[in-house]
Amino acid sequence: MISLAFAVSVIWPYRPSYVFSIVLLANRQLSLAILMHDAAHYMLFKNQKVNRWIGSTFCRAVVIADLDAYRTYHLQHHKDSGTQDDPDYLNYKNYPVTHASFLRKAARDLSDTTALKIFWSLLLMNAGDT
Incomplete structure (x- = not known):
């Protein structure tokens, strides 16, 4: 699918092709990030070495992450989830948000600031x- 996304833009160099390719690439990038998450938990394969190799070789580069650093960070999140020691706490401590805050967040997302x-x-x- 990733190769298809690039091929479409090369074969048909038009704006709709670029939009299609960007959407497809973002979709596949999310899928690889999910696989990296599972590899960080050693859940992709029964063998930990295979999990590490697949997660590091095929998944992490696409999301610009280091699998071992992500694993350390993410397991800390699981250990302290919902507490102030959770490394993701700042991402959700102010929820639910006001309508004005939601509009600001949407504007940041649409402008690529996020x-x-x-x-x-x-x-x-x-x-x-970190």
Whole structure:
């Protein structure tokens, strides 16, 4: 599917093809992130080495993450979920949000500001600065 997304844009270099490719690539990127999540829990395969290899080789690069760093972070989230020690606590502590806050969040998402913030956070996490 990833190859198809690139091929469509190369074979038919038109805006609708680009939009189709972007949507398809985002969909496949999410799927690989989900597989990386499962590999971080050693749930893709019975063998931990195979989980680590598949998760590191095929899944993590697409979402610009380090599997071991993600595993450490994510397992801390599971250990302290819902508490102030949860590394994801800042992401949900203010929910439910007001209507005005929702509109600001939607504007950030539609303007790609959220994507840039996540990208920056991933770079810092991979640099060991979490």
